[in-house]
Amino acid sequence: MRFTVNRDVFSESVSFAVKLLPQRPTQPLLSGALIEAEGDQLTISSFDYEVSARTSVTAEVSDAGRALVSGRLLSEIAQRLPNADVEVTLLDSRVEVRCGSATFSLPAMPVEEYPQVPKVDTVSGSVPADVFADAIAQVSLAASKDDVTPVITGVQFEITENSLTLTATDRYRVATRGIDWENRGGQESLSALVPSKIVTEVGKTFAHDGQVQVAIVKDGERELIAFTGGSKTVTSLLIKGNYPPVGRLFPTAVDNYAVINTAELVEAVGRVGLVLEREAALRFSFVEGTVTLEAAGTEAAQAVETVDAHLVGEEMVVSLKPQFLLDGLRSTHSEFARVAFTRTDNPGKPGPVLITSQRSKDDADEESFRYLLQPNLLLR
Secondary structure, eight states, X not given: OEEXXXXXXXXXXXXXXXXXXXXXXXXXXXXXXXXXXXXXXXXXXXXXSSEEEEEEEEOEEEEOEEEEXXXXXXXXXXXXXXXXXXXXXXXXXEEEEEETXXXXXXXXXXXXXXXXXXXOOOOOEEEEHHHHHHHHHHHGGGSOOOTTSGGGXXXXXXXXXXXXXXXXXXXXXXXXXXXXXXXXXXXXXXXXXXXXHHHXXXXXXXXXXXXXXXXXXXXXXXXXXXXXXXXXXXXXXXXXXXXXXXXXXXXXXXXXXXXEEHHHHHHHHHHHGGGSOTTOOEEEEEETEEEEXXXXXXXXXXXXXXXXXXXXXXXEEEEEOXXXXXXXXXXXXXXXXXXXXXXXXXXXXXXXXXXXXXXXXXXXXXXXXXXXXXXXXXXX
């Protein structure tokens, strides 16, 4: 195997291919990057039996072949090569990387023992890459980080004929966003539970690729999802299990809410929250014209700040964890946020708080993104 390729193209390709490699692979082979050269194409991929990444670029191939080397080491080398074309050669059991006056010789791992990287030939549908990335950023932060309950560490994909809804929860909050879906597979409905780490990386990687093609495969032998943007593809096994029915937690209508400038409230929460102990909640008192933030922390430290707010309905007092609130406010991606108050059977206990986007103080809220928050568990 011998090929020559542009340095920047090589570095970007290797970086993409190894980004999702496990920190502690179950086998040394699974820490490798598979290099394949044939025709005028260089393909670099990785696979650990659960997640794969694959990309192809144009290269000048002198001798076709394939080799397997340490992925992270190759990525570090590729990022620091001098500004010149890169020549890669397989010599017996070593891979030689030459660039300018720099030469690296890496041990090759047994490529014949490497698992076959998944290939998915079908397409279920496609979404605009920038809109998809925006939706992922809004929703994935609400997914649980606790592996004790695997089903809520993922992002739920619910697909109908012309819409895709992403949902995530950690039992303290639920985030959901709906976007347009171009159905290319003919199915009227599909669902898939995807690890949030993979979804987040897909959003960052494919944000500028025009359209992202999505394929959901459930054929008995395997259940996986594939994302393709340009010449890059990521596949992941789906999380098995039934996702909790969090949709029923959202109110059908709310007539008690406040509209607040998002940036002003974010800044105030950040300031007042400085005196709080970790995991403590901020007190919010909503009256017509203002919302007052109050915090009492350690060593008798206290903080109070008032922010302009337009209140519709009754005055309300709620206590919310500042970081969860900030996540929701920042995810609105809008100048104004609507903070709506729901009811419970207990008159003295407010229900979950619903946060939605609003373009201006007097507009209707935009329900494509919804973020439901409560200091107590929403799900048990």
